[in-house]
Amino acid sequence: MSLRIAEIFGPTIQGEGALIGEPTVFVRTGGCDYRCSWCDSLHAVDSKFRDTWMPMTTRDVWAEVTHLSGGQPLTVSLSGGNPAIQDFAELIAMGKEAGYRFACETQGSINQAWFSKLDTLVLSPKPPSSGHKVDWLKFGSCLAAAKDCPNVVLKIVVFDEVDYDWARVVADRYPELPLYLQPGNPTVDPETPVDLTETTARLRWLIDKVTADKWFAPRVLPQLHVLVWGNQRGV
Numbered sequence: 590m591s592l593r594i595a596e597i598f599g600p601t602i603q604g605e606g607a608l609i610g611e612p613t614v615f616v617r618t619g620g621c622d623y624r625c626s627w628c629d630s631l632h633a634v635d636s637k638f639r640d641t642w643m644p645m646t647t648r649d650v651w652a653e654v655t656h657l658s659g660g661q662p663l664t665v666s667l668s669g670g671n672p673a674i675q676d677f678a679e680l681i682a683m684g685k686e687a688g689y690r691f692a693c694e695t696q697g698s699i700n701q702a703w704f705s706k707l708d709t710l711v712l713s714p715k716p717p718s719s720g721h722k723v724d725w726l727k728f729g730s731c732l733a734a735a736k737d738c739p740n741v742v743l744k745i746v747v748f749d750e751v752d753y754d755w756a757r758v759v760a761d762r763y764p765e766l767p768l769y770l771q772p773g774n775p776t777v778d779p780e781t782p783v784d785l786t787e788t789t790a791r792l793r794w795l796i797d798k799v800t801a802d803k804w805f806a807p808r809v810l811p812q813l814h815v816l817v818w819g820n821q822r823g824v
């Protein structure tokens with residue numbers, strides 16, 4: 590199986606959502622069916638970076654994951670771009686045999702049978718500020734494809750009031766899914782230092798919103814890797 594890979598990096602810590610803080614190797618695919626206005630991974634989305642994406646066999650990817658992890662099982666996070674464009678069934682089977690765990694981050698626009706083989710599926714439907722409108726039928730197909738995945742969670746990025754109100758509606762739609770909210774990072778250029786005062790202010794704004802509303806369903810988390818490394822790639 591040939592996979593189109595933008596980068597494989599780690600071990601680092603998972604910086605977002607349900608598995609925050611967990612040692613992780615990231616496999617980032619090249620190519621996305623979306624183009625969010627604030628995407629922090631444009632090097633894996635914009636076709637002008639296509640030349641930097643490498644066709645790799647499942648075996649090549651697995652060799653790099655085992656090399657980076659020193660053969661010690663850990664969580665492998667499939668991200669991108671949209672990893673759901675590609676076929677990770679073989680990699681997941683190979684890795685699980687060796688005791689590795691698999692998570693996947695996707696926007697919920699494309700479903701794959703291998704979602705059911707994941708340990709964790711993070712569905713991150715895109716709020717209005719992204720410039721995309723969620724196709725809920727497709728999103729539902731992703732949920733259906735993940736029926737045997739034991740940990741399916743929602744992670745929503747919130748930039749402003751409109752996103753926040755939208756997140757509340759989405760949460761009502763899927764009350765059975767654990768919900769993680771993270772503030773949007775407006776500075777996505779890897780060369781531009783992140784303003785930690787602004788990052789903290791955005792987090793505080795979001796925490797103030799949920800507590801003022803007595804909305805106790807979500808967990809509100811920062812992007813831990815952004816606090817530690819800013820927009821640096823490969824961490």
Ligand SMILES: C[S@@+](CC[C@H](N)C(=O)[O-])C[C@H]1O[C@@H](n2cnc3c(N)ncnc32)[C@H](O)[C@@H]1O
Nearest residue numbers: 627628629630669670671694695696713773774
């Ligand atoms: C780069 S995406 C790749 C996986 C998939 N395409 C998706 O969007 O879920 C990984 C995560 O980063 C989040 N993200 C991207 N840009 C962001 C930004 N500027 N601020 C906060 N989160 C961001 C996405 O919403 C998603 O949850």
Ligand SMILES: Nc1nc2[nH]cc(C(=O)O)c2c(=O)[nH]1
Nearest residue numbers: 602603604605668694814824
């Ligand atoms: N440390 C770290 N945590 C992350 N969580 C989600 C990421 C992503 O870009 O998918 C990401 C990433 O790129 N780095």
Ligand code: SF4
Nearest residue numbers: 621623624625628670
């Ligand atoms: S769906 Fe994910 S990778 Fe694609 S443009 Fe949006 S944030 Fe970036």
Ligand SMILES: [Mg+2]
Nearest residue numbers: 605629630668
């Ligand atoms: Mg990221």
